[in-house]
Amino acid sequence: MAVTKVWLDESENECTMCGACEATCPEVFEVPEKMVVKNSPKLELTDEIVEAAEGCPVGTIAIEYDGSGKRDNPM
Numbered sequence: 904m905a906v907t908k909v910w911l912d913e914s915e916n917e918c919t920m921c922g923a924c925e926a927t928c929p930e931v932f933e934v935p936e937k938m939v940v941k942n943s944p945k946l947e948l949t950d951e952i953v954e955a956a957e958g959c960p961v962g963t964i965a966i967e968y969d970g971s972g973k974r975d976n977p978m
């Protein structure tokens with residue numbers, strides 16, 4: 904599966920600005936305050952993006968696969 908979009912999803916929790924996602928995958932995430940996805944993120948870094956999402960303590964990193972049009976990873 905290919906990652907086609909990644910974004911901050913605060914529908915259940917708020918980003919705590921911990922910086923873990925940027926530490927795991929700085930090519931995609933930065934945390935100037937709350938997390939933002941960089942311009943032209945390297946979505947081909949699937950393993951790092953998934954690792955960052957799984958390591959987010961509040962589950963606010965959403966991933967869409969294959970243009971599904973929805974969040975595909977668990978909260």
Ligand code: SF4
Pocket residue numbers: 917918919920921922923924925934937938958959960961962963964
């Ligand atoms: S790991 Fe999650 S809570 Fe921490 S800065 Fe990234 S998005 Fe925010």
